[in-house]
Amino acid sequence: MNVELIGLTKRYGTAIAVDAIDLKVPSGAYCCLLGPSGCGKTTTLRMIGGHERASAGEVVIGPKAVGDAAPSERGTAMMFQSYALFPHLDARDNVAFSLKMRGVGKAERRAEAMAMLDLVQMGHLAGRLPAQLSGGQQQRVALARALLTGPKVLLLDEPLSALDPFLRVRMRVELKRIQTELGLTFIHVTHSQEEAMALSDLVVVMNAGRIEQASDPRTVFERPATAFVARFIGGHNVIRLPGGMIAVRADRMRLGAEAGHAAMPARVVAVEYQGTSVHVGLDADGLERPSEGSAALTAVLSDVDFAARPLRPGDTVTVGWDMAAAHRLDA
Amino acid sequence: MNDLALSRLAEAAASPAPSGRRRRRALAYLQAAPLAFVFLVFLVVPLVLTGIVSLWEYNEYAIVPALTLQNYADVFDGCLSADLCTTVRTYLSTLKFVALTLAITLPLGFAIAYFLAFHIRSNTVRMGLFLLCTIPFWTSNVIRMISWIPLLGRNGLVNDTLRGLGLIREPIEGLLYSDFAVVLAFVHLDTVFMIVPIFNSLARIDRRLIEAARDCGASGAQTLWNVVLPLAKPGIAIGAIFVVTLVMGDFVTVGVMGGQQIASVGKVIQVQMAYLQFPAAAANAMVLLAAVLLMILGLTRMIDLRRVL
Numbered sequence: 001m002n003v004e005l006i007g008l009t010k011r012y013g014t015a016i017a018v019d020a021i022d023l024k025v026p027s028g029a030y031c032c033l034l035g036p037s038g039c040g041k042t043t044t045l046r047m048i049g050g051h052e053r054a055s056a057g058e059v060v061i062g063p064k065a066v067g068d069a070a071p072s073e074r075g076t077a078m079m080f081q082s083y084a085l086f087p088h089l090d091a092r093d094n095v096a097f098s099l100k101m102r103g104v105g106k107a108e109r110r111a112e113a114m115a116m117l118d119l120v121q122m123g124h125l126a127g128r129l130p131a132q133l134s135g136g137q138q139q140r141v142a143l144a145r146a147l148l149t150g151p152k153v154l155l156l157d158e159p160l161s162a163l164d165p166f167l168r169v170r171m172r173v174e175l176k177r178i179q180t181e182l183g184l185t186f187i188h189v190t191h192s193q194e195e196a197m198a199l200s201d202l203v204v205v206m207n208a209g210r211i212e213q214a215s216d217p218r219t220v221f222e223r224p225a226t227a228f229v230a231r232f233i234g235g236h237n238v239i240r241l242p243g244g245m246i247a248v249r250a251d252r253m254r255l256g257a258e259a260g261h262a263a264m265p266a267r268v269v270a271v272e273y274q275g276t277s278v279h280v281g282l283d284a285d286g287l288e289r290p291s292e293g294s295a296a297l298t299a300v301l302s303d304v305d306f307a308a309r310p311l312r313p314g315d316t317v318t319v320g321w322d323m324a325a326a327h328r329l330d331a
Numbered sequence: 332m333n334d335l336a337l338s339r340l341a342e343a344a345a346s347p348a349p350s351g352r353r354r355r356r357a358l359a360y361l362q363a364a365p366l367a368f369v370f371l372v373f374l375v376v377p378l379v380l381t382g383i384v385s386l387w388e389y390n391e392y393a394i395v396p397a398l399t400l401q402n403y404a405d406v407f408d409g410c411l412s413a414d415l416c417t418t419v420r421t422y423l424s425t426l427k428f429v430a431l432t433l434a435i436t437l438p439l440g441f442a443i444a445y446f447l448a449f450h451i452r453s454n455t456v457r458m459g460l461f462l463l464c465t466i467p468f469w470t471s472n473v474i475r476m477i478s479w480i481p482l483l484g485r486n487g488l489v490n491d492t493l494r495g496l497g498l499i500r501e502p503i504e505g506l507l508y509s510d511f512a513v514v515l516a517f518v519h520l521d522t523v524f525m526i527v528p529i530f531n532s533l534a535r536i537d538r539r540l541i542e543a544a545r546d547c548g549a550s551g552a553q554t555l556w557n558v559v560l561p562l563a564k565p566g567i568a569i570g571a572i573f574v575v576t577l578v579m580g581d582f583v584t585v586g587v588m589g590g591q592q593i594a595s596v597g598k599v600i601q602v603q604m605a606y607l608q609f610p611a612a613a614a615n616a617m618v619l620l621a622a623v624l625l626m627i628l629g630l631t632r633m634i635d636l637r638r639v640l
Contacts, residue, residue: 049546051542051545051546070548071545071546071548072545072546072547072548077547078542078543078546080539080542080543081539082537082539084537084539084540084542084543085543086540086543086544086558087540087562088561088562097544097547097549098547098548098549100557101544101547101548101549101550101557102548145543145547146546149546149547149548
């Protein structure tokens with residue numbers, strides 16, 4: 001089912017957590033709400049799921065505005081950040097919980113729960129308590145529990161952040177598989193741009209309670225709307241020119257002879273070898289460093305190019321970029 | 332470095348050398364020693380002495396060291412006949428108070444603890460309200476007991492008010508010196524022992540579990556029954572242990588509030604002590620101890636106490 005947010009706002013006293021956002025998520029899409037902590041993405045998710053009252057605005061799920069309806073009446077299910085499994089119930093009873101609440105008989109609900117556990121490949125551990133399961137296993141159980149409520153929209157609050165990097169990548173594939181198989185709308189909150197890129201059909205970049213950009217991942221990466229998006233997505237240099245701000249992808253920077261017409265002299269301040277590529281940090285006069293960065297500009301060179309003309313910190317080199325690669329930013 | 336060396340290194344890091352482990356264990360025993368000493372001197376030794384004295388003989392003039400079960404036989408004298416013997420009747424009376432007190436303090440304590448844990452956001456307010464719960468303990472037991480008289484007496488505040496409002500014509504007699512008065516005093520004193528452990532259990536419940544239950548379509552009552560109550564069980568059991576022990580061993584409250592007319596196990600022991608029948612009192616005390624321990628054993632079976640503490 002498609003989800004639409006209209007002027008959705010959340011105020012805590014005078015502080016504004018979510019500032020009148022509008023968003024359309026098409027039915028069956030994998031949507032990622034992406035942003036730094038405190039940007040309002042989790043609050044937005046909780047308002048969609050009915051765990052937080054909207055101060056103003058509407059959440060529309062499918063054909064109707066849901067207002068203050070309870071989570072189960074909206075057709076949403078939420079997967080909580082720390083999974084929130086009931087510690088006194090084993091995996092099977094955790095999954096069967098929503099059926100028990102609906103008054104489904106013991107044998108029937110256990111059979112359904114087992115089928116769902118099999119879908120997430122947890123059938124063999126159905127009798128374990130949450131404390132006896134690893135993080136990844138707990139997550140599968142939480143996913144099964146959320147799916148068994150029969151949601152049209154699944155809400156995931158940082159589902160992968162508690163897992164180790166290896167497991168994170170595996171679960172990412174799994175989530176995408178289940179979403180495609182069941183044809184559900186997924187709304188997934190994350191602060192990892194890598195996760196958002198890998199999973200989503202629609203990336204919604206949020207900052208300070210507002211949506212900076214909502215687009216498919218390729219558009220967000222190729223044409224970031226604002227300086228914030230360009231910096232947060234990474235792989236971009238945000239450069240302030242007299243005519244305004246532009247973003248240039250770090251791998252489209254040109255060094256030395258190829259620097260072209262916009263060339264300026266720069267000092268190499270960092271060289272990082274990354275295997276297939278080498279990241280070169282550069283400082284140039286008139287360009288300020290971003291607050292969190294260690295260099296004003298980053299150029300990503302292929303390992304072959306770098307080997308042909310190696311650079312070391314302290315070297316001076318001219319730097320420029322293809323005019324075609326420069327992308328003008330709104331703010 | 333090869334894998335074997337790595338795994339050896341990990342092993343070495345995980346388990347310190349035997350001598351270090353032994354030293355740490357010795358230190359742990361040393362840390363537990365003061366409390367163990369206090370328990371030994373002030374609990375175990377007196378209990379053993381009581382057990383020994385309960386086997387002694389006594390007459391009107393003297394207590395004679397001996398090894399006899401006569402005192403225990405006296406406790407259960409007549410219990411094999413058809414009528415209930417004094418001891419059984421006394422125990423039933425005391426157990427009735429235990430049951431009544433539990434039946435009231437449990438829901439009351441749970442409700443207050445729930446309110447404190449889930450509805451009070453500010454820690455300062457919560458501390459203030461906790462202090463409020465301890466007000467009954469700000470004065471001595473005697474003063475507390477005497478204070479009931481002007482409130483509940485025949486011409487006390489309650490009767491006066493009810494008569495003033497025209498609700499009753501004759502004063503209610505049973506307010507003071509009755510089962511009602513005893514239970515009232517027990518509830519007044521013991522509810523806080525229910526509140527604290529239940530609060531402790533409730534405070535540990537992750538708020539997201541409540542949200543998760545709501546997300547699964549549970550109503551408020553269903554969440555309470557299926558999530559909150561099972562997770563509060565350890566606190567309920569510990570609170571119940573407190574209440575059972577306090578009521579079973581009480582002799583002051585039953586005496587004062589019952590107008591010295593109601594029997595209780597503690598009262599029996601106290602009277603025997605007053606008449607210097609120490610061996611008889613000791614035997615009664617040992618029987619009481621066994622009874623209370625059995626009840627606690629039953630309560631602890633409800634929960635895995637090691638996981639709670």
